[in-house]
Amino acid sequence: xxxxxxxxxxxxKTRGQQVTLSCSPISGHRSVSWYQQTPGQGLQxxxxxxxxxxxxxGNFPGRFSGRQFSNSRSEMNVxxxxxxxxxxxxxASSPRGPGxxxxxxxxxxxxxxxxx
Amino acid sequence: xxxxxxxxxxxxxxEGESSSLNCSYTVSGLRGLFWYRQxxxxxxxxxxxxxxxxxxxxxxxxxxxxxxxxxxxxxxAPKPEDSATYLCVVRNYGGSQGNLIFGKGTxxxxxP
Numbered sequence: 052x053x054x055x056x057x058x059x060x061x062x063x064k065t066r067g068q069q070v071t072l073s074c075s076p077i078s079g080h081r082s083v084s085w086y087q088q089t090p091g092q093g094l095q096x097x098x099x100x101x102x103x104x105x106x107x108x109g110n111f112p113g114r115f116s117g118r119q120f121s122n123s124r125s126e127m128n129v130x131x132x133x134x135x136x137x138x139x140x141x142x143a144s145s146p147r148g149p150g151x152x153x154x155x156x157x158x159x160x161x162x163x164x165x166x167x
Numbered sequence: 168x169x170x171x172x173x174x175x176x177x178x179x180x181x182e183g184e185s186s187s188l189n190c191s192y193t194v195s196g197l198r199g200l201f202w203y204r205q206x207x208x209x210x211x212x213x214x215x216x217x218x219x220x221x222x223x224x225x226x227x228x229x230x231x232x233x234x235x236x237x238x239x240x241x242x243x244a245p246k247p248e249d250s251a252t253y254l255c256v257v258r259n260y261g262g263s264q265g266n267l268i269f270g271k272g273t274x275x276x277x278x279p
Contacts, residue, residue, distance in 0.1 A: 055210075084267075094211075094254070094269045107266065141210050154199055154258060156267075158210035 053078065055144050055159035063165045069130040072162045076123050076144030082106075083125040084156060085117055086141040094141070100125055101147055129164075137166045169194040171257050173270035180245055180277050188240040188273045190255030198258040200238050202231050204251045205272070211254055214240075245277045 056075045064070050076083050084107075085097040096109035100119035117127040123144075129136055140163075143156035172191045180186055192200065199218055203211035215224040217233040224231045228249065230241040240253055255270040 093271050096267060096269075139208070143210075155201060155213060155216045157213055158203070161208075161210045163208070 055142055055157055057140075057142050057159040057162050059162060060160065061163045061165075063167065064132050065167050066132055066134060068132050069128065070132060070164060071126055071128045072140055072142075072164075074125045074127075074142030074144075074159060076125070076142075077157055080144035080146050080157075081123055082145045082147035083119055083123065084143045084145075085125070085127050086143065087111075088139040088141055088161070089137075097127065132166045134166050137164060139163050169257070169259050169266070169268050171255055171268045171270040173253075173255050173273050175273060176271065177274045178276070180242075180275070182246055182277055182279050183244045185241070185243045185245070187242070188253055188275070190238040190240070190270055191236060192238070192255075192257045192268070193236075194257055194259040194268065196260035198260050200233055201256040201258070202238070202240055203254040203256065205254055206251050214253075242275070245275075247277045247279050250275055250277045 058073045082101045084099040087095045097111055098105055098117050099107040103119045114130045119125045139161045141158050141161045143158045145156045146153045170193050174189045199216055201216050202214040204214055205211040215231040220233055220235045222233050228243050232239045252272040252274045254272045257268045259266050
C-alpha cells in the first residue's frame with residue numbers, strides 16, 4: 052500500500068498570503084489529522100476529519116481551517132499568514148474502524164512552510 | 168490534566184551500548200500508547216502500539232513495554248542508523264474519539 056502523501060513538500064510564502072496544503076491518506080483510511088511541528092512547541096494537533104466531518108479541533112486560531120472530501124483526501128488552509136506559521140505541517144491517517152490497530156496514525160512526510 | 172513525559176530529553180550512546188527510553192503518562196483512561204521514530208525534517212514513522220499493562224512488542228533491535236504508569240523503549244546493541252528522535256504518544260478516552268497527548272521526544276544519537 053502506498054503511504055500518506057502530502058503536497059507540496061516545500062513552500063515559501065510572504066506574510067498576509069494564504070496557503071492550501073493537500074494530504075492523500077492511505078487507501079481505505081477514513082480519518083485524517085493535521086499537525087503543526089516547530090522546534091520550540093513540538094507536535095501540536097490542529098484538527099481531525101472523519102467521513103468529511105471535523106471530529107476534533109486543537110487550540111489554533113480560525114485562520115487555520117480544513118476540509119475532507121468524499122475520497123478521504125484532505126486539505127488544510129491557512130489565511131493571512133504570519134511569520135510564526137513557519138513550520139512543518141504533518142498529515143496523518145488512520146482506519147478508525149472497530150478492532151485493534153484501527154487507531155494507529157500513519158504520518159506523511161510533511162510540508163515545510165516558510166513564511167517571509 | 169493528562170500528561171506525557173519522556174526522559175531523557177537527549178541520549179548519546181556508543182554503538183552496541185544498550186539502553187532504555189522512558190515515557191511516563193498520567194491520563195484519565197488509556198486507549199492506546201504509540202511509539203514513533205522521527206528523522207530530521209521527516210514525518211514520524213510508526214513503530215509500536217500498546218494497549219494494556221504487561222503488553223510487549225518487538226521489532227529488530229527495539230522492544231516496547233507497557234505498565235500502568237509508563238512505557239519503555241529498549242534499544243539493544245544500537246547502530247548509528249538508530250539515531251533519531253523517538254516520540255511517545257498516548258490516546259485517552261476524552262471527547263468522542265479520544266484525544267492524543269504527545270511527549271516532547273527523546274533525541275537519540277548513536278556514535279560508531
